[in-house]
Amino acid sequence: MRVVFAECSVEYSGRLDAYLARAPRLIMMKADGSVLIHSDGGSYKPLNWMSAPCTLTEAEPSEEEAEIGVEQVWLVANAKTNDALNIKVFSIIEEMEYQLGEDPGLVKDGVEAHLQELLAEQVELVGPGTRLIRREFPTAIGPVDLMVKDRDGKHVAIEIKRRGEIDGVEQLTRYLELLNRDPLLAPVSGVFAAQEIKPQARVLAEDRGIRCLVLDYGAMKGTDNAEDRLF
Structure with a gap:
């Protein structure tokens, strides 16, 4: 350069x-x-x-x-x-x-793949007694990020986004409609999980019976120390 x-x-x-x-x-x-x-x-x-x-x-x-x-x-x-x-x-x-040489490229932290991995490892954040069935659970229209069972043994499909918007809710709605046609899975409820959920997306999700879950990436990763907080 x-x-x-x-x-x-x-x-x-x-x-x-x-x-x-x-x-x-x-x-x-x-x-x-x-x-x-x-x-x-x-x-x-x-x-x-x-x-x-x-x-x-x-x-x-x-x-x-x-x-x-x-x-x-x-x-x-x-x-x-x-x-x-x-x-x-x-x-x-x-x-x-100066010759900078070949750049290794940008590594993004906190992307959806990281959130999915961390939530799979800390699946009880969804609720006490929750257990993981599979990551990237396959469907005919694409994989669901996480498929889990709640403490009552019922299936829960989880869609994970870094920023939760209406499109993500619509995506999870399509998955739920398809999954609930399978008698081996139904009834399947939904959880929309994100670091930040837009108000319009929250309203739409709750209207469709989908629970919203805000993810604290720092706490999940172990880099957020509660003792360092002012509030």
């Missing part, structure tokens, strides 16, 4: 035309060929960018450009479209280059 702090202006041409007036900015040129132009604000989003694959060509400024102080002209062209960036560099403040 090449990182350049420079005073520059930027002209973009392609699907539309855009212009960034002369100002100090950060220019990032990644190994995959993408180019991103940042200011000291706007969070993570660049002011302008060119996605890979693209090529960068450095050229001498024209006489007119040199007269206004342009020292270098960087032309960034996309290999698949007519999109282009014309970066006019008035001065380079600082520059560095």
